[in-house]
Amino acid sequence: MTNRTEEVEYRFERFTPDQLPQLHSLHRAVFGSGSSEEKLRQKFASPVPGHAVIGYLAYAPDGTAAAYYGIFPMIVEHQGQTLIVGQSGETMTHPDHRGRGLFTKLGRRTYDAAGQEGVAFVFGFPNSNSYPGFVKYLGWTHNRTMRSYWLPVPTIPFNRLLRGRPSIADRLDRFQKRLILALGLARPTDEIESSVLASGQSGIKRDRAFVDHKPTILTFEQSRATAYFRLDEHLSIGDVVAEPGAKPFGLLIRLGAIAFLTGRLRIRFHASPGTAADRFLRGRMPVKEGLPYGHVSFDDEVDPELFDFTFIDYDTF
Template sequence: MSTSTRTTTRYSVRSFEPADRETFLSLYDTVFGHDRSTEWFRWKFRENPYADHVPILVASIDGDPVGYRAFFAQEMRIDGTVRTAFQPCDTMVHPDHRGRGLFSRMNERAIERYTAGEPSFFFNFPNENSKPGNLSAGWREIGTVPAYYRPQNPVSALEDRIGVAPTSGDGLDRRAADSGPATAVTNTLRDAITTSHRAGDRLLVESDSDLAVEYYETPPADTLATIYRRSIPGAIHTNRTAEFYRWRFDNPAHSYPTYVARRDGDPIAALVVSSGDEYARIVDALPRTIGSEPEALNRLLVSALDDCADRSYVEAFGETLPAPLRFRFYPDTRLPLSALIKPTSRTLLARNLGEEIDLESSSIASWTFSRLDLDTT
């Protein structure tokens, strides 16, 4: 037996145990560069209403965890029926133990454990590192879903040229004096761009609309579920119940400002947003049949964009906006962004786990996604 074979056989793959949580969180920080809390872990895995266990497999050597293959459980609506699906997520192997086949071994164990039971299928948008391993384990490529980006402020490029660099504080490293010409130019240009955006956006919606727009710091789960039920799409998507919304937006790592449009007092559309220091992200849009309430969704979008005017860009994923180009959202799958941005984690893969349904032969047109359908927002 070769040395590499002997080394490989020292590894084992097992189910998650409570004592693994701290190592999981530590490795998450090492691999992904994000510090996640025990509250986040509890929300994502232990309090998930669609799994009766923590759906994580652990690769270990001599009893010490060195790799994890986790799954994000959710209900999916398919042809009017509801099925449980697992979305692989947070897959990681310690840098010292890569290249030993651990990803493949955890995949094999997952397929063995979950075939012919719950869940009905796997689906995910793997990155370029894990995509080959998924394909070799039976996942099938369905198609690519675009992400849309709206550049909001090109001033950062100018700042680099005139000696005012971004920082993690107030956004500027004052290499030029606050009262100097460089700062004056960038501030004036930034204000002009923001004003232009706002004026242009407002021209795209009807000012005399009978719609009333409401703002919520916390998403109103029952209202969102009501809007969803008004027009449920036939394409495959996450089943949006009030229970789902309450759990999904309880993620302690993010906040989700929500905009609701009402007509004659009835909620007819909603937009959910999250944001970071530099960007804002459209998380969900309702109704999921986007074209059924375009005026209302456009009104909500303008309200959200107005509140996010200080962000460098705004992102939307999949079927979220009725007319993305109209509001200067450009897909990363077409020019001009396709020449500048290489889409990552945009290709949908699926794998059947039984004979109940066959999603491996589906087309991308059979699915409809917003950012909410992904394992993280």
């Protein structure tokens, strides 16, 4: 363990895919053994062709990966233009190297590179632990907070009961997905519409690369509305695109049936306040304040406050 009173000379390196083994070791030290190296490889394969993940790793003198900060490039549509922005994600510092300013040093290096490579702004949805650092040390602005929807479902949480037996839980997950497909309750999707862009607002462009980056998403149409969702610990709605005059009741009944059959105790969804999906579900699902939407801009002509998001746009979805 490193003595925090000692001066330590860290080495900072731009992240490349060759460093995934070191990143995975750091990830395990920070978050436990929940994510495999292959899952990280899939996540760090940039969803924007020609634009790699921008990030930096800090190495301790013994070669141990001590911390990482980076952004995932994304394409947004704004006033008839497409721009490259970056979503902050997978920030981590090894427990033995906390309190040494690595978060700030890595973040500033990442932002310098992002600005030079044409990224208009960086945004994210920080939790309560990381929020103070983003605002105080990396210059983030926070004016809006996402809306968080949670709908309880009375069922038996099969997957949660099998947490200690991941191989059996994985097989159960695959069976449950086959079941809802066989019953015609949902289907895989090769395109993902955006309720944000459909209503004329600025947001993430969900092109083919975006869809390929999120291969576990399922969809269905019900009562003139389309739901995009995935099965994780909960049933997570990514977005809802509704036609004019559509009502949410039938859609929520179908989502509830899927959650019941697959043992998901909650249906959850997040959206920017005032968006079409937020208005569609308001009053039909319990809602509370979610994570803050924060950002830092590198282009004076682009205002990050003009952009909206739904849960499917999060790097964690």
